[in-house]
Amino acid sequence: MDFDDLIVERPGTAGAPADQPDRHFYEGAVMLAYGMHLLRTEPVREVRIHPDGQHARQVDFPGWLEKRGFRRVETARTPFAGTFEDADGRRVIIHPRAGVSDVTADTADGTTIEAECKGGAIETRHRGRLSRLDKGLCEIVGRLMMKPPGGRLVAVMPRTEVTLRVGRKLAPRCAAAGIRIALVGPRGGIEDIRPE
Numbered sequence: 001m002d003f004d005d006l007i008v009e010r011p012g013t014a015g016a017p018a019d020q021p022d023r024h025f026y027e028g029a030v031m032l033a034y035g036m037h038l039l040r041t042e043p044v045r046e047v048r049i050h051p052d053g054q055h056a057r058q059v060d061f062p063g064w065l066e067k068r069g070f071r072r073v074e075t076a077r078t079p080f081a082g083t084f085e086d087a088d089g090r091r092v093i094i095h096p097r098a099g100v101s102d103v104t105a106d107t108a109d110g111t112t113i114e115a116e117c118k119g120g121a122i123e124t125r126h127r128g129r130l131s132r133l134d135k136g137l138c139e140i141v142g143r144l145m146m147k148p149p150g151g152r153l154v155a156v157m158p159r160t161e162v163t164l165r166v167g168r169k170l171a172p173r174c175a176a177a178g179i180r181i182a183l184v185g186p187r188g189g190i191e192d193i194r195p196e
C-alpha cells in the first residue's frame with residue numbers, strides 16, 4: 001500500500017527548531033491502514049472500524065475513504081460514521097461503538113479478526129511522548145488478553161524503533177496467547193512481528 005496521508009506534522013515540541021515538526025500517526029489512521037490491509041490481503045468483503053469522537057477530530061474518515069474510491073452508501077447519526085463501498089462491492093463500516101475492538105472483520109471461512117490499535121507521536125524531540133508507544137503496545141496486548149479465545153487477535157501500532165523493539169520482546173508470549181503483533185509503516189505497509 002502507498003498512502004501519503006497517514007502521518008500528520010504538527011509544530012515541534014517546545015524548544016525544538018522550527019524546521020523539525022513532530023510527526024503523529026493518529027490511532028484513527030492506524031485503524032484505516034489496518035482495515036485497508038485486511039481488505040487487500042484477507043478473504044474479507046467488509047471491515048468494521050469503531051472510532052470515537054476524538055479519533056474523528058484527528059482523522060477525516062469519510063474524506064479519507066472517498067479519496068480511495070469508497071462512496072458513502074448508508075449514513076449514520078454521527079457525521080463521520082456510515083457505510084462506504086467501493087466499485088468491487090467491498091465495504092468499510094465506520095461505527096462508533098464502545099466495548100468492541102477497533103477493527104473487526106469476518107473472513108470467508110468464518111474466522112473473526114479483531115484488532116486493537118494505538119497511535120501516537122512517532123517522531124518528536126519529547127522523550128515522554130515516545131515512551132507512550134511502548135506503553136500503548138503493552139496496553140492493547142492486555143486488552144486482547146481479556147478477549148475470549150477463538151478468532152484472530154491482533155495488536156496494531158505504528159512501526160517505530162520503540163514498537164519494533166518492544167514487539168519483538170512481546171511476540172513469543174503473545175503468540176502463546178494467540179495474539180499477533182502488526183506494525184504499520186508510514187505509508188500503510190504492514191509488518192507482522194513473529195516470534196524468533
